[in-house]
Amino acid sequence: MSIQDRFPAYGGRGPSDLRLGIALGVIATIFMVMRLYVRLRINKFGTTALSFSLLAWFFTTLTQIFGIISVLHGLGNHITVIEEVGELHNFLLFTWITVFFFNLAIPTGKVAVSAFLIEMNGPSNPKIRRSLIAVAVLNIVLNIPQVLLVWFQCSPVDSLWDPLRQANCDHRKSVYYTYFVGAVAALSDFYLAVVPIHMLIPLRIDRKLKWGLSFLMGCGVFAGVAAIVRTWAASFILTTDSSYGVGILFRWGEVEEWIVLITMSIPPVWPLFRPFTSKFIKTNNSRSGPQYAYKDNQAYGSVPLYGSTAVASPMSPNFPPPLITTTISVSSMKEEATTVASSRGSDERVPHNMISDGKGEPWVELKEVDLKKP
Template sequence: MIVTPEGPGLTFLIVISLLLVVATIAIILRIWARLEINAFGADDWLMITGWVFFTLCCIADYFSISYGVGAHVERLTEHQMQQAFKWFLIAGVAYVAATAPVKASICVLIMRISTNRIHHWILYGVIFASTAGSIIRICAFLGRCHPVEAAWDPSKGKCGSPEIMTHVAYFFGALCIATDWICAVIPVFVVWNIRLTWKAKVYVGIMLALGVLASIATIIRMRYLLAYQSPHDRVYGLTDIAIWSEVECCIGIVAGSLATMRPLLRYLRFLGIATQSSRSAESKLPHKLQTLRRPRRTNPSSALQNSYHVMVEAIGDRRGGADDIESDGGSQKHILPERRLEIVKGTQIQVTVDAKNEVDDMEVNPIR
């Protein structure tokens, strides 16, 4: 029998629904942006893997809510409580499994735009620590009870002390906070040394550093971990832990994806959303084509017409594809290609004289 969610259960249902929608939109836009510039890489596959586990986590949360997570124990039957614990445990395993690839994706993204070996070694350490921490916590989840079914049905076997879950959760939370801050600080140094406009540097740096928000969610979650040890009304207090766990994971997915979406900004111009300041800023970029013109006078009675224009155009080979220019917020080394510039000046002169002197109009052809 399905339990109608109320209070914390209803809040939990609404929050995870919103988080799943936001994370899914972020992944779709990320895939679109990467395909636009033909730069789909390992970081994208890792983020998609993290999103898959996050989706499984939310699905398990839906089942746990339907069986009574967030409801007081007096509203539930023994079977409902067992199923609620079962699906909550499955959701917890999926959440932990999602954190490792999400963190690894952000690290690989930073490594793709960094050439500093020290940064690479630090990021490899973050990937290793995140993966090891996830494995340890999953083993603690599944190994506390023998067999595993005893975690939600004590009649099936024996379980260790609930303090094991609390201690492992604190360890995993501290590890997440440390790795989140490392992934937020390193991009500042990486972007500082990349040949980008300062606005592009600010955009990429802020997007990558949004992972700091995930650490805030982790800190908030840690204050609710004592619910694991609560002997009474346990299913009622588990929602706070789950909500902040899912918030943390969703922030990681969104923050890691936003930094790759800059190529999609050009579509804002097609929708008429681009502001005048953004257009003027783009016209100042050194990799854009620009044309300088002096208006031509068309009055035939003028004694002398001297009109000219200077056109700056890019020639020569490029190191990237046709859309590399749109990827300056993406994760590519040599984000802006080097180009040679050539100035072409064309001058046209028309001389008008008396009828006594039959002088044809004279034109000076453009000289390169």
């Protein structure tokens, strides 16, 4: 028996919306599992952000589950088909439950991104920190009425999913407020996509890594575009063929939710991908060349790196040059701190460098640099 036979209202935009949502959901879930693995097995950076991310994933997953049920009962199909097969009650019930969890997932995702960027930034830039807190608070406060309005559109409440009492419902206030909240959500997505680029550009790391991470984290702009489209699509709730038009809202809503979760998970899981990119990434260092001092016929070399103090080490022809390992720390500690760059010389080969939190635990790792190379 096919899906169409079991659920006669299934069709229209519904099947493509369902496939897209499941595909993005699987990708986001894989990233969340990797984040948990990195947090438990590799480092302890980003615990607060991970907690909010898991909460956002939970609400988004519930949204997707009820969205699938809604699609099976007619979401994305024409209202005439839904009425003909007698699925209007189920369509209304599960669609509004989907909208309820959607209104919980959207602000939680914004808070999760803000929390991660706050931990990544640390106290080094208080203006960015305050702006991120403002974005998180604003999205929470503005979405509280949005969540409540779902259940106060009809009098009594159960008229919301009763096909015979739809005259008791007025969806206009909810739709108009959605325009306002949707605009704020879109601006938040754009801002949260630009901030990490602003934070990464000053770092003296490999250019390929810098621009690669900037691009991947900047993909949050697609969430902003999705927020604009789904805000526009909210107007279909007021049309006579609302079930078909709301399919657009559902599609772009799931894109917005899952893209936010995917893009925010890229930096925390980077240590898992570092071995596959080591051949393409190197640590950039700015130096004018080695400086030599002689003492007791022994040659010593020092190379200043990122403003750190010079590190001396033997440089005789028969002695292999040391490796300079560089740790760029993005502090997450409460004490006053700025982004710290330090270097150390060693006669031993150190496997890689890293960008880490204030406790030296990595969230981005780089490959080693050999002083032998010019």
